[in-house]
Amino acid sequence: MTSIIQCHDVGLHFANEQKPVLANINVQVQAGEFVSIIGKSGSGKTTLLKMIGGLLQPSTGDIHVLGRRISEPIEECTYVFQKPVLLEWRTVLENVLVPIEVKRRLKQADKEQAKAIIQTVGLAGHEDKYPHELSGGMMSRVTLARALLTQPKILLMDEPFAALDAMTKDQLQLELMQLSSQFSTTIVFITHDITEAVYLSDRVLLLGGQPAEVAHEYTIPFSKLRPKELKFNPSFTGIVKEIYETIETVGASSR
Numbered sequence: 609m610t611s612i613i614q615c616h617d618v619g620l621h622f623a624n625e626q627k628p629v630l631a632n633i634n635v636q637v638q639a640g641e642f643v644s645i646i647g648k649s650g651s652g653k654t655t656l657l658k659m660i661g662g663l664l665q666p667s668t669g670d671i672h673v674l675g676r677r678i679s680e681p682i683e684e685c686t687y688v689f690q691k692p693v694l695l696e697w698r699t700v701l702e703n704v705l706v707p708i709e710v711k712r713r714l715k716q717a718d719k720e721q722a723k724a725i726i727q728t729v730g731l732a733g734h735e736d737k738y739p740h741e742l743s744g745g746m747m748s749r750v751t752l753a754r755a756l757l758t759q760p761k762i763l764l765m766d767e768p769f770a771a772l773d774a775m776t777k778d779q780l781q782l783e784l785m786q787l788s789s790q791f792s793t794t795i796v797f798i799t800h801d802i803t804e805a806v807y808l809s810d811r812v813l814l815l816g817g818q819p820a821e822v823a824h825e826y827t828i829p830f831s832k833l834r835p836k837e838l839k840f841n842p843s844f845t846g847i848v849k850e851i852y853e854t855i856e857t858v859g860a861s862s863r
């Protein structure tokens with residue numbers, strides 16, 4: 609298998625801080641893999657994801673994505689921020705089309721494709737609505753549709769479903785699982801929800817310590833497309849419990 613993301617001895621020390629946030633991060637993500645990053649608040653999850661996305665530079669070590677050393681964001685990699693970032697004066701359809709519009713003139717085929725993906729994320733009939741007319745869950749769906757429209761090779765997602773109610777979250781998890789499998793997208797996903805991490809991922813990385821390192825790594829032994837009911841399976845809940853207990857024992861800075 610090919611490593612699509614390679615973090616080699618990565619560390620980060622913010623200039624105004626006494627201690628580094630992250631140290632000795634050695635992570636490899638394979639093409640098509642779904643990897644979640646979990647850890648206590650302030651452990652450095654967002655910082656690591658931003659470095660992979662080229663939004664922050666490591667203080668030590670290096671990061672290669674698709675074989676290239678990363679020093680800025682690259683086209684093949686889409687970053688989904690925790691808070692839905694939508695343009696208030698644009699409709700759902702127009703918001704979804706933004707990434708294409710910044711690159712080139714829109715074609716009719718782009719609009720058709722955007723409408724199809726809007727339908728896939730469950731927003732059919734809402735194409736002409738403005739962000740202020742949408743619920744939080746609908747806004748998250750728009751950001752998901754926008755991220756998927758360009759069919760990025762890599763999706764970096766920072767707690768994309770954190771603000772959602774349990775049922776909407778369940779539904780979007782299922783859709784993300786199906787879409788990522790359909791497009792063979794490689795995903796690095798941050799969450800505080802251990803059940804979500806285990807349900808979606810091939811591998812879960814737990815950050816812990818000061819500075820934080822990858823304290824534990826869990827390989828999740830279920831096939832790619834998982835039914836919702838898996839969450840009640842004893843072998844599934846056993847892994848969730850194990851991670852839950854371990855997370856309590858690894859130290860991390862708290863904000």
Ligand SMILES: Nc1ncnc2c1ncn2[C@@H]1O[C@H](COP(=O)(O)OP(=O)(O)OP(=O)(O)O)[C@@H](O)[C@H]1O
Pocket residue numbers: 622624625629647648649650651652653654655656861863
């Ligand atoms: N630009 C910055 N300058 C200085 N310190 C920062 C900066 N960004 C983050 N930090 C610090 O780095 C640490 C890790 O932050 P980060 O946002 O990566 O944590 P996190 O694991 O994503 O937390 P959360 O789960 O709350 O989102 C925190 O102590 C934070 O205060």
Ligand SMILES: [Mg+2]
Pocket residue numbers: 653654655766
């Ligand atoms: Mg964060």
